[in-house]
Amino acid sequence: MSFTDAPPFDPARLLAGPRGGHVVALGIGYRSHGPDWCELELGYDRRLVSDATSGILASGPIVSLMDMATGMAVWARRGRFLPHVTLDLRLDYLRPARSGMAVIGRGECYRLTRRIAFVRGIAHDGDPEDPVAHAAGTYMLLDAPQ
């Protein structure tokens, strides 16, 4: 399959498809998407906490969630499931996620150049106006001209 006939991007189908790996292990699921954004959900799981006493999720699963949500936003904006890799991703934690609550990750691709996709997003546990974290990052497009 060449890059030009890659199928239209469908994040719901991608996540529901017969695949294993890290996303399935974490239990990340699809919520919704638009022309340049995608929203995913990470269910609360005690195996993912950083401290058994507080029950607060570790940072890593939220990084994974935001990496997935922003990566899917890039595919949504490009309209095709084309190869790319994360160059960098930064998360600013505004507050801990509440113990027992699912975390929702919303990623947006706000700028696309020939080689780089610029992304941002938020993670929240129910109220987008009261986020857990802000994310910012870049992706390198692997099908781009050298």
Add this chain to the structure above:
Amino acid sequence: MTAVGLLPYADFLGISLEGERDGAPLLVMPFSEGLIGAPGRLHGGAIAGLLEIAAIAAIDATLEDGEPARSIFKPITVTVDFMRPGLLVATYACGEVVRVGGRIANVGVSAWQEDPARPIAAARMNLAIAQPRAD
């Protein structure tokens, strides 16, 4: 340093203590199916998780025995740079504490597979060290 295994998320990723390197804990994350992202590659989030755990372990190692450090660490910022694709083999990580103050710890950490001189990813973490609760 045996406290590394107390972090449930470290167990979830299959991470264990391998030894030490330059005085800091050296962690290993053996390959497993649950770490796969794109076909044939480790998921960037799993690599970021290993970096985070190595960073916290490096801070833990600088503290006196018995200090309840992990429970009072809160990440403020995490910045991950990805340099090379993660292959489906064991990944190693080791943190380097830049500073542990009374309120904030700054740590750099890198992850590699075959060759420590060729990192696959690196991160900087700034963590708040909250005061232990009085109760």
